[in-house]
Amino acid sequence: MQRDDLKREIKQLLVRELNLTGRDPSSIEDDAPLFGESRSGGLGLDSLDALQIAMLVEEKFGIRVPEGDEARPIFRSVSSLSEFIGKERDAKAGTAPNG
Amino acid sequence: MIVVTGLGAVTALGATASETWDRVVRGDRALTELSLFPADGYRVRIVGEVPGMKREGPDDFSRTSELALQAAREALTSAGLLRSDAHALDARERPKRVGLVVGGSTAGMLETESTLSVILSPEGTVDPEVRDEALRRMLSHPLSAPTDRLARELGPFTRVRSLSSACSSGANAMLVGATWLELGLVDAVLCGAADALCRVTLAGFNALGALDPEGARPFDRRRRGLTLGEGAGFVVLEHAEGAAARAKDAVCTLLGWAAQAEAHHITNPEPTGDAPSRAMRAALARAGLTPADIDYVNAHGTGTPLNDPMESRALAAVLGDAISRVPVSSQKGQFGHTLAAAGAIEATITALAIANGIVPPTGGLEDPDPECPLLHVRRAESRPIRAALSSSFGFGGMDTVLVLGRADAAKSASRARRKARSVVVTGAAVVTPSGVFSGLDVADVPDRATESDAIAYDIAAELDIDRARRLDRASRLAAIACERALGRERGAAVDVVRGAAPGAGHDGDAGVVLGNAFGAVDGTSAFMRRLREKGARLASPADFPSLVPSSPAGHVSIYLGLTGPTLAVADLATSGECAVTQGYELVAAGETDRIAVVAVEEKSTIVDEVFRVVFGPDRRDTSAKSRPLRREGAGAIVLAAEDVAVARGLPILAKVDHVLSWWHDDAAIADLAPPPGGASGGAVVVIGTAAGAIDAVLARAGWSECRRITCADRAGSHEAAGAIAVAVASATLAKDSSIDAVLCVGVARGSGYAITLGRWRAGSS
Numbered sequence: 081m082q083r084d085d086l087k088r089e090i091k092q093l094l095v096r097e098l099n100l101t102g103r104d105p106s107s108i109e110d111d112a113p114l115f116g117e118s119r120s121g122g123l124g125l126d127s128l129d130a131l132q133i134a135m136l137v138e139e140k141f142g143i144r145v146p147e148g149d150e151a152r153p154i155f156r157s158v159s160s161l162s163e164f165i166g167k168e169r170d171a172k173a174g175t176a177p178n179g
Numbered sequence: 180m181i182v183v184t185g186l187g188a189v190t191a192l193g194a195t196a197s198e199t200w201d202r203v204v205r206g207d208r209a210l211t212e213l214s215l216f217p218a219d220g221y222r223v224r225i226v227g228e229v230p231g232m233k234r235e236g237p238d239d240f241s242r243t244s245e246l247a248l249q250a251a252r253e254a255l256t257s258a259g260l261l262r263s264d265a266h267a268l269d270a271r272e273r274p275k276r277v278g279l280v281v282g283g284s285t286a287g288m289l290e291t292e293s294t295l296s297v298i299l300s301p302e303g304t305v306d307p308e309v310r311d312e313a314l315r316r317m318l319s320h321p322l323s324a325p326t327d328r329l330a331r332e333l334g335p336f337t338r339v340r341s342l343s344s345a346c347s348s349g350a351n352a353m354l355v356g357a358t359w360l361e362l363g364l365v366d367a368v369l370c371g372a373a374d375a376l377c378r379v380t381l382a383g384f385n386a387l388g389a390l391d392p393e394g395a396r397p398f399d400r401r402r403r404g405l406t407l408g409e410g411a412g413f414v415v416l417e418h419a420e421g422a423a424a425r426a427k428d429a430v431c432t433l434l435g436w437a438a439q440a441e442a443h444h445i446t447n448p449e450p451t452g453d454a455p456s457r458a459m460r461a462a463l464a465r466a467g468l469t470p471a472d473i474d475y476v477n478a479h480g481t482g483t484p485l486n487d488p489m490e491s492r493a494l495a496a497v498l499g500d501a502i503s504r505v506p507v508s509s510q511k512g513q514f515g516h517t518l519a520a521a522g523a524i525e526a527t528i529t530a531l532a533i534a535n536g537i538v539p540p541t542g543g544l545e546d547p548d549p550e551c552p553l554l555h556v557r558r559a560e561s562r563p564i565r566a567a568l569s570s571s572f573g574f575g576g577m578d579t580v581l582v583l584g585r586a587d588a589a590k591s592a593s594r595a596r597r598k599a600r601s602v603v604v605t606g607a608a609v610v611t612p613s614g615v616f617s618g619l620d621v622a623d624v625p626d627r628a629t630e631s632d633a634i635a636y637d638i639a640a641e642l643d644i645d646r647a648r649r650l651d652r653a654s655r656l657a658a659i660a661c662e663r664a665l666g667r668e669r670g671a672a673v674d675v676v677r678g679a680a681p682g683a684g685h686d687g688d689a690g691v692v693l694g695n696a697f698g699a700v701d702g703t704s705a706f707m708r709r710l711r712e713k714g715a716r717l718a719s720p721a722d723f724p725s726l727v728p729s730s731p732a733g734h735v736s737i738y739l740g741l742t743g744p745t746l747a748v749a750d751l752a753t754s755g756e757c758a759v760t761q762g763y764e765l766v767a768a769g770e771t772d773r774i775a776v777v778a779v780e781e782k783s784t785i786v787d788e789v790f791r792v793v794f795g796p797d798r799r800d801t802s803a804k805s806r807p808l809r810r811e812g813a814g815a816i817v818l819a820a821e822d823v824a825v826a827r828g829l830p831i832l833a834k835v836d837h838v839l840s841w842w843h844d845d846a847a848i849a850d851l852a853p854p855p856g857g858a859s860g861g862a863v864v865v866i867g868t869a870a871g872a873i874d875a876v877l878a879r880a881g882w883s884e885c886r887r888i889t890c891a892d893r894a895g896s897h898e899a900a901g902a903i904a905v906a907v908a909s910a911t912l913a914k915d916s917s918i919d920a921v922l923c924v925g926v927a928r929g930s931g932y933a934i935t936l937g938r939w940r941a942g943s944s
Contacts, residue, residue, distance in 0.1 A: 099648035100648060101639060101644050124645070126444070127447060128445070128447070128721055129721070131721070135386065135718075135720060138717065139713065139717050
């Protein structure tokens, strides 16, 4: 899957699973901050959402997100999240037999 | 002056309060690998499990109710109210009126999980008879079930209450017991709480990453979370004069208490510690004490990264210079965080600390975190304790603080009891399948009944959906009803006022009481289904907090920025009347100036299925278009102290004349005044859910000839209907000048409520 498709999928996942009702997934900027005040252009998510996203990434993509401080840069934006998932997926594919 | 005359506790450390205490003082820790159920896939399996518990009993047996029974029996026995050879209270002994308040959060969840595993089995894999049997058991363990078991096995009690405010439930059980004594509603009261370990809480806290893999280490630099425990704590409270009259020595005194809400977040504590500070200050003020009088603090001290520094900041703000002198400790590293039971168990420990003059340690603390600059207790120390604080903070930001003092404080200062404040209704709103009604329009609700049982319109459109995204359906219905009852605009922005003292009089100073009979049944079932199918690693951290029975109360407080006392109550079909009664008591006793009272029931596929099995003629007859057995909706009123309502110019719909609550023994109905102008005068009876027993109450009280309005008939039973009835009654009084008095009655199983409202006239009292 291309990174753009991945980003689209992540945006849809965020809107659906975090109940961001009324928000069009395509209106989420790739680099907009996921956390912090929604007034400053971000999504206004918090640490409970981060836990939920980590769980969803594990469920949908089979990838474990590191816990604690290591996770911070991964959760910065849709871009950083797709970067992480893409890399982990590539790494997995690379080590798979006949991969 | 209120004294503590009996104590009981069961924890992983000991089967009694004294055994637990002895091991607490020794610094023992009882955190071990879970044995109660298989826990594959959990990050953390260390818990504070109570060894050697019975596994079965009566139909409504649960591990929680068994824990509660043990601790409650010990408390009654040590208070001298239960002879060691007797099983239940001796009604001939003094005191005459003994109340029972029980807090909880999981109730029989452990047993419900087994039932759910049958119900959730794929179709065809379970015999339909077996499934029906499981459905019959499914609602055996609401929040009120342990209370019912205690009342049945230990009673007679004259007044009974089941409440939840998550991890402050135990402390709030004592607060409610204290208000009953102050209001003269009981002569003694058994108060406490119990919670057993179960899959839902272990998986939930595991998903939140809130469990310390090495066992809880409160205030330690290396702490990584809490350890779940289980247990029960109970105390007997009574007036000092009552204890003296039966020559019973007190263990200690209960000098002060207060509850405040954070209105911040459903799981995370508000970082400045504003609400705990407000609760500590208010509890000290109620006790008539200053920080200089405090010699020990029994902290909430969970060991989570966020709680301990927040609590340290709150303590520093309240204690000031005394912070360097007052030892602080937490026992959650010794027997775990017992959730609802924590506040009650820790009150028994605080009581024994005072009685013995020993400050107990913080087990598990080795390397104190500089973010928690407190006078920590690494080893138990002997030193006199004149008075101590015990703090408990619950999910959703429900914070309660108790102040306990030495037994001889009862002799030195005989404080006058507070007079019950006059209470008025300042707002009403109802959400039903036919719409959202507020103000005087609420009077029309009984005429606007629909055939439909579920709300078909878009309730999200009634909310600021960005802020309401975490609210489950019950919380959304409750929030809509409370917002309109408070007279606020739809989705009005909220600025939470922090730093103001309770009673400072701002728009957000109201508390919240929420009535709900069964809790999040479908939510729990969905959580358990996921846990079964996907394992503990994929349990939903975001869904877990909504499964706590008090969660909708917390959500309402957060959504509406309400910072007063916040808790949930449950009493089966009379949960609505129970909530109104609880709200009235808190305002009348001066715990808050205003409170939003709401009862809510959401449509639940599982509850509907259970009702069809239990009550339905033939649930397999899908051709019969049977009437709904249960509707969804919410009813809310706002109660305020009359003087506050007048001073603030709030609209007054009605005056609360009398609130009566009884348990089995309905002799209390004798206190119910007949309609003021006789049956032909302007008196009306408004009933939530019709029940045969109500006719008998009305006949005895002389109200049977009055016009009757029923909000939900038997075919559309509604556990929240009692609150809808009181909302309708209030609006009817304000709208129809020919009506002078309204009686709302609800009766279910053992409990009954009668709430009389009258026309409010300026300067009438």
